Amino acid sequence: MLSKPRSRKVAALLAFASAANPMPVSGLHKFYLRQPVWGIVYLLLAWTQIPKVASAIEGVWYLIQDSEEFDLKFNGGVSAEGEAILRSETVDPARVGAIAEAVRHLDELRADGLISEYEFEQKRRQLLDRIA
The missing domain is CATH 1.10.10 (Arc Repressor Mutant, subunit A)
Structure with missing residues (x-):
């Protein structure tokens, strides 16, 4: 499961769940996106509103982000279907x-x-x- 590409929709859903959860649990989307240090920071700050606001913003960001851009950032350039994403830019x-x-x-x-x-x-x- 750890080697599978991450889904943009699942990341957004986890971010919104962290933002809306009344319990002091935040940062699930960070663990899902293989960013455990940020996940721990969110957990340590869970008693404040900072992770909830940040999670809501990130959830929106994941949804408005182009899937290719998401894959380049969080999946190492591999799409959810397992295809490599090639940048269309030409190099001089x-x-x-x-x-x-x-x-x-x-x-x-x-x-x-x-x-x-x-x-x-x-x-x-x-x-x-x-x-x-």
Whole structure:
């Protein structure tokens, strides 16, 4: 069951149930969406109204969200039918080449000891995020 893709409708239903439940139980949708840390935060704050309001907002957000967007965020890009979702965006080869060159330059700086491993990794991730 843990490997199955999550349903947008079930997540919304659990969020609304958390918002409407008079008992101090909140965050069920967070556990369902494989976000246990947030689920625990919601449980710890259950004595306040904060998780109820947040759950209601998230329930609406799940319903108005495009199913492809939901799958990309919560199912790792796999739809409920088990099909991989491919982004329709095209990638400019010249841009990828420029980013690859920048990563090579960063690697040289790291090899020369001019930047730390941590700085290299941060910059590398920032550059690679520009591709997607």
